[in-house]
Amino acid sequence: MTIKLKDICNQQDRLAPGHRACTGCSETTIVRQVLQAINGPVVVATPTGCLEIITSPYPFTSWRVPWIHVAFESVASVLAGIETANRSLVKQGKIKDQDIHFVAFAGDGATYDIGLQFISGAIERGHKFLYICLNNEAYMNTGIQRSSATPQGAWTTTSPVGKVLPGKTQPRKDLTAIIAAHNIPYVAQAAPHAWRDLMTKVQKAVAADGPSFINVLSPCPRGWRYEPNETIAISRLAADSCVWPLYEVDHGSCRLNYKPSQRSPLIDWLKSQGRFGHLLRPENKPLVDELENWVANEWARLVKRCQ
Amino acid sequence: MQETQYVKGKFVALEGDRVVAEVMRQINPDVVAAYPITPQTEVVQTFSEFVADGRVDTEFIAVESEHAAMSACIGASAAGARALTATCGAGLALMWEMLWCASGLRCPIAMAVVNRSLSAPLNILTDQTDMMGARDTGWIQIYAENHQEVYDNAIQAVRIAEHPDVVLPVMHGLAGFVLGHTLGRVEMLPDEVVKEFVGSYKPRYSLLDIEHPTTFGAYDHWDYFFEHKRQQWEGMNCALKVIAEVGEEYGKLTGRHYGLVEPYMLEDAEVAIVIIGSAAGAVRVAADQMRAQGVKAGMLKIRCFRPFPPSAVAGALKDKKAIAVMDRSSCFGAEGNPVFIEVCSSLFQRGIRAKVVDYTYGLGGRDTVPGEFCQVYRDLLQVVQTGVAEPVFRYLGLRDF
Structure with a gap:
C-alpha cells in the first residue's frame, strides 16, 4: 500500500485542531500520522498523560473518533476489554462487524514503567490492537521526571545535575526488545521525521493478525530543552546518530529501516538539547565517551540482529 | 464441568463460589475479566470450564491481575458490553483506583466479592474489611447471608446496576469460606427465567458506535467535576428505590422478597x-x-x-x-x-x-x-x-x- 502525500492532504484529520499541546510538540503530529495511515474505523484509548489532557478538557474534545481515557497505568487492559467486547458482540450477532482497529497512544511513563505489566499481559493474551508508545523519554506531563526510557546522562527534575551526579546514571530500558521478546506479530521503532516509514509501519501493524507495538520517539521541546521549531530536525538527528534506530521485527524477522551513510557523532546529538548541556563540560568527557561506546555497541548489536 | 441443572421444586447443594459461577453462566454476559485469588478462585475456575465447554457465549479474559480485570471490565462496559467479574480481599484492594473509575465513568459492572480480610499479617479468611474499605468508591454494595441469597443477589445485581436511573457498578458480598467453600441449599431458577429477568443490556453510549464518536473519561476540571460527582450522587440516591423495586419484582417471581x-x-x-x-x-x-x-x-x-x-x-x-x-x-x-x-x-x-x-x-x-x-x-x-x-x-x- 503506497502512501501518497496527496491522499493524506485530502483526508479529514481524526484529531481536530485547537488542542492544547505545547508549540513544537511532536505527539499530535505522530497521532495524526498514525490515524491517517489506518483505513477504516478506529477506537482510541489513551492513558493519563500529555496527550490525554491536551485533547480532552471537558466540555471540549479533539477526538473525531471514539476515544476513552481511564487511568495512567492500565490502558492496555482497557483496550483489551474494548477489543474483547467487540469480538463478543460481533460473535453473538449483537452488532455488525465494522472491522474496527483498536489503537492505544501512551507515553513512555505509562508504557515502560507503570504500565509494563498491563501491556505484557495484554499482548501475551493476543488481543488484536496497535499500541503506540509516544516516547518523549521522561514524565513530561508532571514536569520532566525521569522514566526508565530516559537516556543515561540526561537531566530531568528527578535526575538533576548536582555536585556529585551528572543527570541520570543508568542507560534506558530496551523496551522494544522486551516487547519483541513476547513474539507478537509486529514490533517497530519509528520517529516522526520519517513519516512515510512510520505510516508504513502502522499499516503493517494493523494488518498483522494479533498485537502490534510501535515505539515512536517523540521529541519534546520543553523537556529536552530545544527551540520548538527544531522538533523534526531533532527527530532526524536521533536516527542519524543511531541514538534511535528505525527498525522493525516483522513476524520475528528483524529489519533495519534506515542506515545512515555515516553515523553522526553523538556529541552533535548531545549539543542539540539543553538536557545534555552539562555533558559538554570537560569533567564529563569520560561519561560522553562511555555514552558514545554504548550507542556504537547497541547499534552494532542491532545491525547484527538484522543481518 | 457439568452445569447444575434446574429441576422444578428441587433444591440443589452448591458451594457459594459455585453458586456465583452458575449465576454467571445463566446470565451469559458478553465479557468476564477475572483473576484467581483465594477464596474466590473457584468462581473463576468454574466459569472457565463453562467457557471451555461452550456453555456460554462469553469472551473470558484471564487477566494478569485484578487491576487489569477491573480495567478490562471498564473498557468492555464502555464498549457497550455486559461485563462481570469477581474478586476478594487483596484483589479488591488492588482494584481500588479502578473502582472509582468504574463508578465515575458510570459503568454498570457487577462483581461478586468473596469477602476476605486484608494483610498484614497475611490472612485469607473472611471478614468485611475488603468491602468496607471500598464503601466510598461509588459502588452499590449488597451482602448475602446464605447460599440462597448469594444466588438471588448475583441475579439482582445486574438489574440494579443497569437500571437507567442508576447506571452504577454493584458489588455483592459473600463470606469467604463460610459461604464460598461450604455447601448450602439453593433453589435455582431455569436459565431462561434468569435471562429474561436480567434482560439485555442497552448502553446509552458505546465506544463501538462508530457513527457517533463519543469521548469517554475526559479531563474534568474545577468547572465541571463537582457537578459530575453530584450526578453520581443522584444515581446512588435512585438506587435505594431501585434495589427495593428489583427485590420486590424478584419476590413475585420466586417467592423470595428482598428489601434494603x-x-x-x-x-x-x-x-x-x-x-x-x-x-x-x-x-x-x-x-x-x-x-x-x-x-x-x-x-x-x-x-x-x-x-x-x-x-x-x-x-x-x-x-x-x-x-x-x-x-x-x-x-x-x-x-x-x-x-x-x-x-x-x-x-x-x-x-x-x-x-x-x-x-x-x-x-x-x-x-x-x-x-x-x-x-x-x-x-x-x-x-x-x-x-x-x-x-x-x-x-x-x-x-x-
Whole structure:
C-alpha cells in the first residue's frame, strides 16, 4: 500500500485542531500520522498523560473518533476489554462487524514503567490492537521526571545535575526488545521525521493478525530543552546518530529501516538539547565517551540482529 | 464441568463460589475479566470450564491481575458490553483506583466479592474489611447471608446496576469460606427465567458506535467535576428505590422478597442486634434462644450498605431500648466502625437517642457462634438495666492476653 502525500492532504484529520499541546510538540503530529495511515474505523484509548489532557478538557474534545481515557497505568487492559467486547458482540450477532482497529497512544511513563505489566499481559493474551508508545523519554506531563526510557546522562527534575551526579546514571530500558521478546506479530521503532516509514509501519501493524507495538520517539521541546521549531530536525538527528534506530521485527524477522551513510557523532546529538548541556563540560568527557561506546555497541548489536 | 441443572421444586447443594459461577453462566454476559485469588478462585475456575465447554457465549479474559480485570471490565462496559467479574480481599484492594473509575465513568459492572480480610499479617479468611474499605468508591454494595441469597443477589445485581436511573457498578458480598467453600441449599431458577429477568443490556453510549464518536473519561476540571460527582450522587440516591423495586419484582417471581434491610423478631423487641452478612444466621439462633428465655430479642440485618438506607434502619430501631451494632471490620482511629457510624448517624439525624454499642467481631475468619450473640443480648439487658452504655466499643470473641 503506497502512501501518497496527496491522499493524506485530502483526508479529514481524526484529531481536530485547537488542542492544547505545547508549540513544537511532536505527539499530535505522530497521532495524526498514525490515524491517517489506518483505513477504516478506529477506537482510541489513551492513558493519563500529555496527550490525554491536551485533547480532552471537558466540555471540549479533539477526538473525531471514539476515544476513552481511564487511568495512567492500565490502558492496555482497557483496550483489551474494548477489543474483547467487540469480538463478543460481533460473535453473538449483537452488532455488525465494522472491522474496527483498536489503537492505544501512551507515553513512555505509562508504557515502560507503570504500565509494563498491563501491556505484557495484554499482548501475551493476543488481543488484536496497535499500541503506540509516544516516547518523549521522561514524565513530561508532571514536569520532566525521569522514566526508565530516559537516556543515561540526561537531566530531568528527578535526575538533576548536582555536585556529585551528572543527570541520570543508568542507560534506558530496551523496551522494544522486551516487547519483541513476547513474539507478537509486529514490533517497530519509528520517529516522526520519517513519516512515510512510520505510516508504513502502522499499516503493517494493523494488518498483522494479533498485537502490534510501535515505539515512536517523540521529541519534546520543553523537556529536552530545544527551540520548538527544531522538533523534526531533532527527530532526524536521533536516527542519524543511531541514538534511535528505525527498525522493525516483522513476524520475528528483524529489519533495519534506515542506515545512515555515516553515523553522526553523538556529541552533535548531545549539543542539540539543553538536557545534555552539562555533558559538554570537560569533567564529563569520560561519561560522553562511555555514552558514545554504548550507542556504537547497541547499534552494532542491532545491525547484527538484522543481518 | 457439568452445569447444575434446574429441576422444578428441587433444591440443589452448591458451594457459594459455585453458586456465583452458575449465576454467571445463566446470565451469559458478553465479557468476564477475572483473576484467581483465594477464596474466590473457584468462581473463576468454574466459569472457565463453562467457557471451555461452550456453555456460554462469553469472551473470558484471564487477566494478569485484578487491576487489569477491573480495567478490562471498564473498557468492555464502555464498549457497550455486559461485563462481570469477581474478586476478594487483596484483589479488591488492588482494584481500588479502578473502582472509582468504574463508578465515575458510570459503568454498570457487577462483581461478586468473596469477602476476605486484608494483610498484614497475611490472612485469607473472611471478614468485611475488603468491602468496607471500598464503601466510598461509588459502588452499590449488597451482602448475602446464605447460599440462597448469594444466588438471588448475583441475579439482582445486574438489574440494579443497569437500571437507567442508576447506571452504577454493584458489588455483592459473600463470606469467604463460610459461604464460598461450604455447601448450602439453593433453589435455582431455569436459565431462561434468569435471562429474561436480567434482560439485555442497552448502553446509552458505546465506544463501538462508530457513527457517533463519543469521548469517554475526559479531563474534568474545577468547572465541571463537582457537578459530575453530584450526578453520581443522584444515581446512588435512585438506587435505594431501585434495589427495593428489583427485590420486590424478584419476590413475585420466586417467592423470595428482598428489601434494603431485613428485620427478624424485631417488631416487639427491646434489645436488638444489627448485623451484615453470614453471621446473621447465628444471630437468628441466638434471638430464638433468648426469646425462649423470655427476653425480647430481635435482629436487624442490613442487606444494602451502599447506598445506606437510613430511614429503614432508623425506623426499625427507633423504639429499641439498647442496640448492638456488629462490625466485621475495623476502622482504626475512628469514632466507631463503619456499620456503627452509619447506624448512629441515621438515628441522630432523626432525633433518636438510643443506647448503642459497637462490637468488633470475627476478624480474620474467627468464628462467632450463637452463644456469643446470646452474651451480646445479655450485655444489652445490662445496658437497659443500668442505663449505662459504656464501654461503647467492645470486642466479641477476642482473647485477652
